[in-house]
Amino acid sequence: MKKRLLSILLSISITLLFLLPSHAATPESDSNILFTPELAESTAEKFSSNLGKKYHAISTTKIYAANEQAIGYIVNLQDDNNHTGHIVFDNTKDSLISEFSFDEPSIGSKNHISSPYIISGSATFAPLDSSFHKKMSSTCGTTKTYKVGPFTYETRSPRMSANSNYLFPFGKHTSTWDDIFVPVKTIYENYNLVGTNHISDFYTLPEDLVKETTKHYACAVSASYICGSYYEANLGCIDESLKDEYMDIWARTKTTVRSIRGGITYGTTPITDITPGINSYLKSKNKSARGTYVESPSYSKFTKTIDSHNIAMIHCGINTDEGRSGHSMAVEGYCTIAKKYDHSQLHTLMACDGWDGQVKYINLDYSYFTDYQGTFFHE
Structure with a gap:
């Protein structure tokens, strides 16, 4: 089913706000999010912009504590005149930003600003510049960068098994x-x-209709069907072959039976099989669109996909009284908003939740996701 979006935010009139410059966000104990490399880069670029500098990220290195817990990133920056800089994000610091530095040509800088020095298994120090980053990229599977002092980092092989790649703990x-x-x-x-x-039309597939027509229901299958509809692989819920199409996707995504209640078969789908399954379905319909799976994607990954006139999916989990509960939804837009009283931002995704036929606004900043992944389509 398609519903024409009458206007932004369902015809709600919201005044455009030009935000005042602000410092990089400080993580709060009750507002923890997953700090991805993409988010680190966009935060570094915004931070430099707030200082009146137009730098862009050229390399990012994750840094770890001795216990193998990821604690932040070193982001190297460069502007169009080849002036360089860096920002170190460290979540053991209250301010999140451990240090930063930029070239200052006006006071005689020779374009030599680089990230903090790194020990590479010897007493020899080498600056972490873009060429060093590229060199390390080829061995990133066997080496990590550890914080071994206030402003010193060591690149070496792990001495113990990593217990987490999350920068902020989920309770x-x-x-x-x-x-x-x-x-x-x-x-x-x-x-x-x-x-x-x-996207120009809102695509939806209500749970009640799926149950009535197919006697089955699985959120990932519904989300995949909606994404297929966007690329005209099916006609949406007015398609007389809804049951056949739905069950085809069910099989391709390796969805299995979770329970049977009231004559309805409920399914569960492995997250890693969703993207290959929908890609197989699109290919079978001779459609050029394909999805790419991304673990812990940044908000900007969703916005860029929508801006390119493509659709996406979010696969996320929360803790309930019965344990982890997972859910997949089709993402059909985004809305970045700011609180009126302090201008702090909230990043929301406009989605079909797979339960009803209305646009829902997902808070991607929600503190208590256990995890989230995404599938991003392109033609």
Whole structure:
């Protein structure tokens, strides 16, 4: 089913807000998010912009504590005049930014600013510049960069098995799926619009219709079907062959039976099989679109996909009283908003939740995701 989006945010009038410059966000104990390399790069670029500099990220290296816990990134920067700089993000610091430096041509800099010195298994120090980063990229499977002093880093093979790649811990906080959605009324009353975009039509596949037609239901299959509809692999829920198409995707995504209740078969789908399954389905329909699976994607990954007139999926998990609960949804737009009282931003995705036929706004900054992944389509 397609529903024409009447206007941005379902015809809600929200005033465009030009944000004042702000420093990089500080992680709070009650607002932890997964700090990805893409987020580190975009934060570094925004930080430099707020200082009046137009730098872009050229390399990023994850840094670890001695216990193998990832604690941050070293982001190398460069501007169009080949001036360089760096920012070190370290979540053991209250400010998150451990240090930063930029070329200052006005005071005689020779374009030699580079990241903190790194020990490479010897007493010889070498600056972490872009060429060093490229050299290390070929061996990143066997070496890591560790913080061994306040401003010193050692690149070596791990001495123990990594126990986590998450930069911020996820607690055992229990949630319901309602917790991750931002009510439209709340957006209207408490936020101003920063930026938004969406595909031209809203594609939906309500759970009740799926159950009635197919006697089956699995969220990943519904999300995949919706994405297939966008690329005209099927006609949406007006398609008389809905059951055949749905069950074809069910099989291709290796969805298995989780339970049978009330005559309805409920399925569960391995996250890593969703993208290959929908790609196989699209190929069988002679469609050129293909999806790419990304673990822990940044918000900008979603926005860039939508801006390129493509659709996406989010696969996420929360802790409930019964344990981890996973859910997949089709992402059809995004909306970046800012709180009226302090201008702090909230990053939301406009999605079909697979349960009903309305646009839902997913809070990607929600603190208690256990994990989330994405499938991003392109033609």
